[in-house]
Amino acid sequence: SQQGEEDPQALSIQEGENATMNCSYKTSINNLQWYRQNSGRGLVHLILIRSNEREKHSGRLRVTLDTSKKSSSLLITASRAADTASYFCAPAAGNNNDMRFGAGTRLTVKP
Amino acid sequence: GAGVSQSPRYKVAKRGQDVALRCDPISGHVSLFWYQQALGQGPEFLTYFQNEAQLDKSGLPSDRFFAERPEGSVSTLKIQRTQQEDSAVYLCASSPAPWLGRATYEQYFGPGTRLTVT
Numbered sequence: 079s080q081q082g083e084e085d086p087q088a089l090s091i092q093e094g095e096n097a098t099m100n101c102s103y104k105t106s107i108n109n110l111q112w113y114r115q116n117s118g119r120g121l122v123h124l125i126l127i128r129s130n131e132r133e134k135h136s137g138r139l140r141v142t143l144d145t146s147k148k149s150s151s152l153l154i155t156a157s158r159a160a161d162t163a164s165y166f167c168a169p170a171a172g173n174n175n176d177m178r179f180g181a182g183t184r185l186t187v188k189p
Numbered sequence: 190g191a192g193v194s195q196s197p198r199y200k201v202a203k204r205g206q207d208v209a210l211r212c213d214p215i216s217g218h219v220s221l222f223w224y225q226q227a228l229g230q231g232p233e234f235l236t237y238f239q240n241e242a243q244l245d246k247s248g249l250p251s252d253r254f255f256a257e258r259p260e261g262s263v264s265t266l267k268i269q270r271t272q273q274e275d276s277a278v279y280l281c282a283s284s285p286a287p288w289l290g291r292a293t294y295e296q297y298f299g300p301g302t303r304l305t306v307t
């Protein structure tokens with residue numbers, strides 16, 4: 079199965095700064111999704127990027143995908159304290175579209 | 190509209206007890222997933238249903254774990270003879286379309302059931 083690996087494991091920034099999180103994977107994928115999980119809550123879908131796409135935007139979020147390097151990045155611009163959460167990437171691969179989560183990046187945004 | 194709901198939200202079981210965790214997916218969603226999330230880790234896939242058919246159960250860690258979705262809506266994850274290593278948050282997710290065949294849809298997650306085995 080295909081599993082994403084997020085980097086860094088933890089990130090602490092000041093409100094207003096940008097946050098960049100990276101995800102690497104090992105084999106060809108169909109698509110890659112990013113999710114956010116606040117403390118004690120379920121996961122919330124952020125962005126899905128298909129394997130033939132290179133960049134996607136949603137509000138303050140920007141996701142890039144480089145299939146040649148088997149990596150993706152999530153950029154949060156002008157961060158807010160409410161962005162404090164764990165962020166997971168989930169690459170999906172194969173005919174079964176197996177989607178596996180990594181261990182996540184724990185982002186802390188200080189007010 | 191209503192999202193995915195799970196019950197109970199918290200469950201404490203003594204080692205050796207059987208537990209049943211319930212998931213109510215979003216109405217009409219074809220696909221349903223169960224995940225296990227240990228503290229500080231990402232969700233680990235357990236099993237997948239398309240309607241009432243369990244098409245993938247490769248992630249179930251042992252034969253003590255059993256899941257069903259008899260009418261293609263509500264699902265139950267049952268753990269028999271619970272062990273301490275079963276302590277985790279169990280997440281349920283649903284998706285509107287079949288997951289197989291390179292589908293590209295997001296999953297909608299419930300709040301999870303936190304299981305503690307003492």
